[in-house]
Amino acid sequence: MGYEVLVVVALVLHFGFLAYLAVGGYLAWWWPRTIWLHLITAGWGVTVVVASLTCPLTDLERWARAGAGQSVPDTGFIDRYLTGVIYPExxxxxxxxxxxAVVVVSWTGFVLRWRRRRAQQQARISGQAATYR
Known part of the structure; x- marks a missing residue:
């Protein structure tokens, strides 16, 4: 039973990772400190695609499936669960x-919002300094 739980955990983490990859930059609009986590996430995503790496979560899923006596897929998570389901093969x-493009738009929006916040903070600081003179 433990191996089956690990299979589910690996799948949930994979879906969560991909969801965060897609929307994490937008979440940083409201929680700016999370942009660093999203940069790391996007960097890992690009690295996996460019270098044709196998994600450790895929390895975990395969190992857990083997331990549970299930068939072990020869394709990765995206090929198995998204390609042909979410978009055509x-x-x-x-x-x-x-x-x-979704990630780049989210980062562009993040930078624009960050600059606006910074300008507003500078204006407040300048206004407060003028009040004390």
Whole structure:
């Protein structure tokens, strides 16, 4: 039973990682400190794609499935659960480009919001300094 739980945990973590990859930059608009976690997440996502690495969560899922006596998939998480389900099989690169564009838009919005907050803080500080003179 423990191996089956590990399979589920690996799948949930994988879905969570991909969801955070897609929306983490937008979450940083409200929680700016989380941008660092999103930069790391996006960096890992790009590294896995560019270097054709196997994600450790995929290895965990395969190991747990083998331990549970289940069939072990020869494809990765995205190929097995997303390709052909969320987007057509022949549009893998289109999906990657769209996801990349979503991330870039979120980061652009983050930078614009951060600059506006900083300018507002500077204006408040300048206003307070003028009051004390």
């Amino acid at each position: 022949d549009h893998v690169w289109t999906a990657r480009i769209v996801l990349g």
